[in-house]
Amino acid sequence: MSSIGELGEFGLITRLTDRLPQGxxxxxxxxxxxxVARAPDGRVVATTDLLVEGRHFRRDWSGPYEIGCKAAAQNLADVIAMGARPTVLLVGLAVPAETPVEWAEQLYxxxxxxxxxxxxxxxxxxxxxAPRILLAVTALGDLGGEPPLTRSGARPGDLVVVRGRLGHSSAGLELLENGRDEPAELVEAHRRPRPPYTAGAEARAMGATALLDVSDGLLQDLGHIAKASGVRIEVDTAEVPVPAVLGPGGLRHVLTGGEDHGFAATVPPGAAIPSSWTVVGRxxxxxxxxxxxxxxxGAGWDHFRD
Known part of the structure; x- marks a missing residue:
């Protein structure tokens, strides 16, 4: 098995990019x-994220394919959260020279x-x-002529709704930290998020006044909407979905756990809310x-807080 160092920078680039279809x-x-990417709307939605080995992923817990999926998903979810359609990803990869080429191929x-x-x-x-692996991913998106869905439009009287799984990644991480790998559903959720990519279009159809990707914990992210919109958000835990698989700490995971990349929105009280969304507050x-x-x-995720 050859290493990246043996293949060289340009050999690696060729090996990886030859496998990437272009839309x-x-x-x-x-x-x-x-x-060169097309921007038919005349505006470009842009977001970027870093994944650092040992901080955002561990190679003894996640394989390269899962790490690649996770790196893409968290950026795609941010574009979706603006009510846009993702179009292009740019990927920066820092990696030790001794890393097997097959590892990079599976990542891509x-x-x-x-x-x-x-x-x-x-x-x-x-x-x-580089001495350890770092992934820097930039995602671009197209609004299709629509206004962006931001965090600043929530109004008193709106309903707070959520979409996608919440708390699973946090519960899976806790299992891995305790040396456990069951329930497998939770561990898999930490290794690979599953954002509901239709959420942006659904939120726009509901007339959403605000929308964001739940990446740092539901309460912390709802706090971003509250601050940006100058409102209060009241969550009713009796309405919050807490799957049994999350166990006795399920509510804590749902309210404060991040990295599932579900979505939270505020919508007008008369909105037609699809069954895939759940009202959790006002x-x-x-x-x-x-x-x-x-x-x-309790608190959500903050990169500079222990």
Whole structure:
């Protein structure tokens, strides 16, 4: 099995990019100094994320395919959360020279297959040598002539709705940290998120006033909507879905666990809400987030907090 160092930078780039199909949003793909992506709307939604080995993933817990899927999913979800359609991913990969080429190939297989779910293309990027693995992913998206769905439009009287699984990744991480791998459903959820990519279009159809990707914990992310919109959000735990598989700490995981990349939105009270969305609270006048009428002890994810 050859290593990346033996193959070399340009050999690796060729090996990886030859496997990447290019969709209609890409006018010029890998192979030049930069890619060229079409922007028919005249505006481009752009987001970027970093995944650092030991911080966001561990190779003894996740395989390269799963890491690639996760890297793509968290960026695609951010574009969806703006009410946009993802079009292009750019991927920067820093990796030790002794890493097997097959590992990088599986990583890009995960990136590519996750992108296929939204018709997105990996159009370019960069590869460098480094002491440990780091992935820098930039996603671009198209609004299709519509206004972006932001965090700042929630109004008193709106309903708070959620879509997708919540708390599973957090519960899976807790299992892995305790040396356990069952229930497998939870461990798999941590290794590979499953964002409901139709959520952006569904939220727009409901007339959503605000929308975001739940990546740092439901309460913390709802706090972003509350602050940006100048409102209070009140969550009713009797309405919050807590699957039995999450166990006795399920509510805590749902309220504070991140990285599932579900979605939370605020919608007008008369909105036609599909069965795939669940009402978990309401928007009122005030500030902050209340749970069952009071403060909730616990926090979501913060990269600079222990």
């Amino acid at each position: 209609p949003a890409v006018e010029l793909g890998p192979g030049d100094d930069a890619a 297989a995960g990136l590519g297959e996750e992108c296929e779910m939204t018709g997105t293309s990996v159009a370019g990027g960069d590869v460098v040598a 928007v009122t006048e005030g500030a902050g987030v209340l749970v069952d009428g009071g403060a909730y002890r």
